[in-house]
Amino acid sequence: MKSLAELAAIRDKMKGKVSLREGTGETRIVVGMATCGIAAGAKPVLNAFVEEVAKAGLSDSVSVLQTGCIGICQYEPVVEVYKSDEEKVTYVHMTPEKALEVVEKHIKGGKPIAEYTMK
Amino acid sequence: MKELSLNILDIAMNSVTAGSTLINIDLTESHDILEIRISDNGCGMSREMVENVTSPFCTSRTTRKVGMGIPLFKMASEQTGGTFSIVSKSDREFPDSHGTVTSATFLKNHLDYTPLGDIIGSIVTLIQGMGENIDLIFTHKSDTLDVRLDTRQLRETLGGEIPLSTPDVLVWIKEFLKENYNIT
Ligand SMILES: Nc1ncnc2c1ncn2[C@@H]1O[C@H](COP(=O)(O)OP(=O)(O)O)[C@@H](O)[C@H]1O
Ligand SMILES: [Mg+2]
Numbered sequence: 001m002k003s004l005a006e007l008a009a010i011r012d013k014m015k016g017k018v019s020l021r022e023g024t025g026e027t028r029i030v031v032g033m034a035t036c037g038i039a040a041g042a043k044p045v046l047n048a049f050v051e052e053v054a055k056a057g058l059s060d061s062v063s064v065l066q067t068g069c070i071g072i073c074q075y076e077p078v079v080e081v082y083k084s085d086e087e088k089v090t091y092v093h094m095t096p097e098k099a100l101e102v103v104e105k106h107i108k109g110g111k112p113i114a115e116y117t118m119k
Numbered sequence: 120m121k122e123l124s125l126n127i128l129d130i131a132m133n134s135v136t137a138g139s140t141l142i143n144i145d146l147t148e149s150h151d152i153l154e155i156r157i158s159d160n161g162c163g164m165s166r167e168m169v170e171n172v173t174s175p176f177c178t179s180r181t182t183r184k185v186g187m188g189i190p191l192f193k194m195a196s197e198q199t200g201g202t203f204s205i206v207s208k209s210d211r212e213f214p215d216s217h218g219t220v221t222s223a224t225f226l227k228n229h230l231d232y233t234p235l236g237d238i239i240g241s242i243v244t245l246i247q248g249m250g251e252n253i254d255l256i257f258t259h260k261s262d263t264l265d266v267r268l269d270t271r272q273l274r275e276t277l278g279g280e281i282p283l284s285t286p287d288v289l290v291w292i293k294e295f296l297k298e299n300y301n302i303t
Contacts, residue, residue, distance in 0.1 A: 002298050008276055010277075011281050034129075035129050039125070050247060058286070066248035097127065
């Protein structure tokens with residue numbers, strides 16, 4: 001059984017390391033999670049970002065956040081990437097597979113994937 | 120929506136937006152009926168507002184942005200022969216007891232029943248997105264299930280420093296729920 005002791009161990013491991021109060025990362029990945037986004041499949045996209053960012057050990061500098069309707073429902077799932085050193089990039093019709101690629105090429109590699117942005 | 124768990128996530132997001140500090144999600148299943156109840160202590164709605172949000176095409180809403188979350192949930196229930204209700208108390212009228220209860224029943228054997236789907240994923244997603252000022256109590260009961268998660272207890276263990284949205288914590292919650300559902 002998963003125990004609270006295990007959770008306490010996570011706490012002790014993380015203590016002091018956690019500068020990651022929500023939204024303080026230099027890079028923000030924002031996923032539209034209003035009704036239109038959820039219906040179009042935003043949940044698995046969000047989860048893919050959360051998992052990939054954690055796997056890549058980027059949780060200190062990259063936050064994955066949810067927001068309401070971004071206003072372009074026909075393009076959902078929509079994901080916005082904010083980096084301190086570049087203009088906002090808006091990805092449309094996202095999938096978990098595309099999310100992996102965005103983390104790899106854009107978040108880590110610094111090169112936005114034009115093909116997945118709004119035309 | 121493809122899964123009722125996505126409707127649940129969507130309806131619970133309304134509670135987040137309404138400024139709630141505590142959200143309850145309770146699923147009760149019998150052999151042929153699923154009952155979903157989402158309640159919060161957020162700002163609530165006036166009676167007129169409740170009427171408007173359940174009928175999206177009603178004329179008084181033409182000037183406003185039309186929300187589809189509640190109508191979709193209602194439809195998913197009623198298309199199985201189930202019932203839907205919202206009871207809300209606005210903070211204006213009820214400063215000490217405001218909040219909203221949205222509930223629906225589903226006849227599981229009906230042809231138009233939408234499966235519950237990935238409820239664990241939806242709960243974890245809700246916790247990831249709801250922020251640090253809201254707590255969630257989730258229960259799922261049936262003959263064979265007695266699932267319960269209370270984020271107040273988790274926060275107590277974590278202390279003030281570690282947010283629930285920390286990836287390691289979210290993984291723990293997911294595994295905890297899986298074990299509660301006997302999925303290994
Ligand atoms: N739990 C709640 N507490 C307060 N207001 C609510 C709640 N649920 C819904 N509402 C109100 O009803 C409106 C319609 O909800 P919904 O159908 O989900 O569409 P949307 O969330 O896209 O606006 C919301 O914008 C909000 O004003
Ligand atoms: Mg809504």
